[in-house]
Amino acid sequence: MTRTAAIIGGGLIGGGWAARFLLNGWNVRVFDPDPEAQRKIGEVLENARAAMPGLYDMALPEEGALSFHNAIAETVDGVAWVQESVPERLEIKHKVFAEVQAHLDSEAVIGSSTSGFKPSELQQGAKDPTQILVTHPFNPVYLLPLIEVVPGDTCDPRAVEWAKEVLTGIGMYPLVVRKEIDAHIADRFLEAVWREALWLVRDGIATTEEIDDAIRMGFGLRWAQMGLFETYRIAGGEAGMRHFIAQFGPCLTWPWTRLMDVPELTDELVDQIASQSDAQSGQHSIRDLERIRDANLVGMMRSLKARDWGAGALMNAHDSVLNATRRVPETLDDIADLARPVLTLDRAVPLDWTDYNGHMNEARYLQAFGDASDRLMQIVGCTPDYIASGGSYFTAETHIRHMGEVHAGARIRVETQVLSGAGKTMHLFHRIYEGDRELATGEHMLIHVSLETRRASDPAPQVAAPLARLAAAHAVLERPAGAGAAIGQR
Amino acid sequence: MTRTAAIIGGGLIGGGWAARFLLNGWNVRVFDPDPEAQRKIGEVLENARAAMPGLYDMALPEEGALSFHNAIAETVDGVAWVQESVPERLEIKHKVFAEVQAHLDSEAVIGSSTSGFKPSELQQGAKDPTQILVTHPFNPVYLLPLIEVVPGDTCDPRAVEWAKEVLTGIGMYPLVVRKEIDAHIADRFLEAVWREALWLVRDGIATTEEIDDAIRMGFGLRWAQMGLFETYRIAGGEAGMRHFIAQFGPCLTWPWTRLMDVPELTDELVDQIASQSDAQSGQHSIRDLERIRDANLVGMMRSLKARDWGAGALMNAHDSVLNATRRVPETLDDIADLARPVLTLDRAVPLDWTDYNGHMNEARYLQAFGDASDRLMQIVGCTPDYIASGGSYFTAETHIRHMGEVHAGARIRVETQVLSGAGKTMHLFHRIYEGDRELATGEHMLIHVSLETRRASDPAPQVAAPLARLAAAHAVLERPAGAGAAIGQR
Secondary structure, eight states, rough: OOOEEEEOOSHHHHHHHHHHHTTTTEEEEEOOOTTTOOOOOOOHHHHHHHSSSGGGOOOOOOEEEEEEOOOHHHTTOOOOOEEEEOOOOOOHHHHHHHHHHHHHOOTOOEEEEEEEEHHHHHHHTTTGGGGGGEEEEEESTTTTEEEEEETTSOOHHHHHHHHHHHHHHTTTTEESSSOOOOOTTTTHHHHHHHHHHHHHTTSSSOHHHHHHHHHIIIIHHTTTOOOHHHHHHHHHHGGGHHHHHHHGGGGGOOGGGGGGGGOOOHHHHHHHHHHHHHHHHHHOOOEEEHHHHHHHHHHHHHHHHHHHHHHHHHHHHHHOOOOOSSSSSSSSSSOTTSSSEEEEEEEEEGGGOTTTTTOOHHHHHHHHHHHHHHHHHHHHOOHHHHHHHEEEEEEEEEEEEEOOOOTTTEEEEEEEEEEETTTTTEEEEEEEEEETTEEEEEEEEEEETTTTTTEEEEEEHHHHHHHHHHHHHHSSSSTTTTTOOTTTTO | OOEEEEEOSSSSHHHHHHHHHHTOOEEEEEOOOTHHHHHHHHHHHHHHHHHGGGGSSHHHHHHHHOOEOOOOOHHHHOOSSSEEESSHHHHHHHHHHHHHHHOTTOOEEEEEEOOOOOHHHTTOSSHHHHHHHHEEEEETTTTTOOEEEEOTSSHHHHHHHHHHHHHHHHOOEEEESSOOOTTTTHHHHHHHHHHHHHHHHTTSSOOHHHHHHIIIIIIIIHHTTOHHHHHHHHHHHGGGGHHHHHHHGGGGGGOOGGGSSSSOOHHHHHHHHHHHHHHHHHTHHHHHHHHHHHHHHHHHHHHHHHHTTTTTHHHHHHHHHHTOSSSOSGGGGGOOOOTTTTTEEEOOOGGGOOOOSSOOOOOHHHHHHHHHHHHHHHHHHHHHHHHTTEEEEOOOOEEEEOOOOOTTTOOEEEEEEEEEEEETTTEEEEEEEEEEEEEEEEEEEEEEEEEOOSSSOOHHHHHHHHHHHHHHTTTTSSOOOOTTTOTTTT
């Protein structure tokens, strides 16, 4: 099926969907009668292009084509996916579905971004209710991986499988909700907290800023990486979940009556919240807040990626999808021409790699070179399994020469030449480029060590032989200008 | 007042308090009749020593002395702070307070870790109710900064000020709750989510793992850096908070009856939760989960620190407290002897600076050297203000030689020698040490640039003059072995 998605409704959520599909190589057609739709989606796309590519340690595919359409008919003609993000009124959604289904292929899926309606409500009166399901995302859609997939009883199981495949393919985490329920799962929690927060503001217990701090200085940090139950499992200690429940269960019946009631949204309460929010965040425009949020999220998600945990583990898995063609080789066999420098890194510069000078920080050059060295080690057989068996390479010496600057979002690559690779040493020369522009070189002397003695040792044959083969092939290459130079020698 | 704290009750929470005080240089006395208390606190301390020091970019003060005591009388004698973390039963807490107050200085504060009792309840019948208040922390106490301070109407305002000063001094974020209320603030949110989660498990809507994923793949990431209101402010777009409430307010009255009721903790429900939690997390021991959590938190909190946002901004502020003596100089005037290498970095190796080889990653050496170069720039007048005015130094070339390994938690320092500093260039030689052991050297050629043209330019006099002065003073120093060498020359 063609990788084209139709976005019906192009607000903040529809724009986020458009960005996620486009940056993962899908073509995107947008239908939205709002004359501002093109500008609004452009703003979301700008944010997404700055933030999303650098999440991964592999370059995203080439961006798809974006087009805007005046009629639903041509928008959905031949597409594999329709994402509906129109206002939360059932009669509008039913009208959209009717028009979509008049022109849509039967194998395509219609996902609804609804946070409030159940699939059975959406499917009511549809020409083909089996291709409609809830696919509820979270803002910013181009960064947060969670997507609640709620098929209900009527949706075709093949549509659910296709939905999971498509959503996983664009880096999302499809959480299939087995029984339909009002507000799905996550929004039930958000709603519970929102009600409680409204009471606290209304009763003068806390301001919006104090409430936000009560979240982000405490349990918000926990929940970004473990959820509720895993966190409480730890709190229960070795005695476990059962002990935790025994200890804290009785609190449930304490007289927290506020939790049981709904505050009335009087003009006074709305004023109170709006003015507190201005005092808290009014010094930043919404665009600024979006960029601050995105940079925070990218930094935190990349730190979870380095730990291979939660949202970060998902991103690591997506790297393999992005490198499915092995453009960045994993073994010597993946390399077409051994007598050329090896592509050892191909990625975008993440938001959190830049510094106060507005460009990629020097330490991140060495991170890129280090990642490139890791890749070359893997290619010659120094794999995680080999390392677990007790051998690895440590860097003994590094020489970096900077020739140009590069900024967040830019696509960079490293090409690596093996200057020598025999005995205990491996001598590498990395060049980092943005397009044709050479940004820096990194010359590195690595020593093979025994991880037990932490001393130099000979690599095992399964590493020594491929390394020797690559070094021999690279011997025909010209010695790079700058190799072997000291600081200040050009 | 002497910087000694008494910890009454040494479980997970008391242990976390002990760790926070100790690692911030306070002496800690522990009273807990549990024969296992010493072992339990030892385990918490081990976690804290691994995770907490590296949170900051400054070394923590020397650890205080830890002692265990058999009687409350000697535990609290002469201390400035008593932290009560005994079981959540009011009669036990009253008994403890009575014994504590029989021996405590009147200026000291008694903070209670209670999550459920209000200060007015704790203060009932006390000899001096004005020195008792709630100081409610969040697990892990040695990492999460939030501390709810609830004085109630009776507590002495001077005690509240002293509490804020002490808690800020140990790196916490005191959130003063102006009106006492059941469960303070954060736990009201946790409780609301917990109830809802119990219903979802009980009704077979989602498993514990699915609920945790619904949190950590979505809004949990948002809440680690902005709270509820700032996040919704963004969702409202330029139209703001008022628009958001108008759009989503009506949802409040939807028939989500589950939110209004309390699930009964039947044996069946407890079994269901415990077995789902085993399936989800049972492959990790609780100690493993603690270490995973701590490494995740340190990585995320450090990434917020790099953005100077939320919990990270708090940590940056704490760096100034930690460097109050200017041991690491901020200007030339802070340096006692200009004719010696300058201390430009003094910190612990953070958990997220290590790699698959189990030691500090090569890129983090350059991060440490880069931070040291930044510090030297600041010392010679290339401050954030100067950079904002349009001049800065960019690194042109770097040569790193590794001599030893170092591990997470170790205290490292960088000493910097200015090889030359005149015209457009600044030539630095950094040595990084753990104690007396030299780990690596970094030789760096920096070029002064105009941030407008991005080309080399002469520094302004307020930078050129101090740099020349320091370079002249360093001219008497021996040229370091290894300076000016190419790779492979030793």
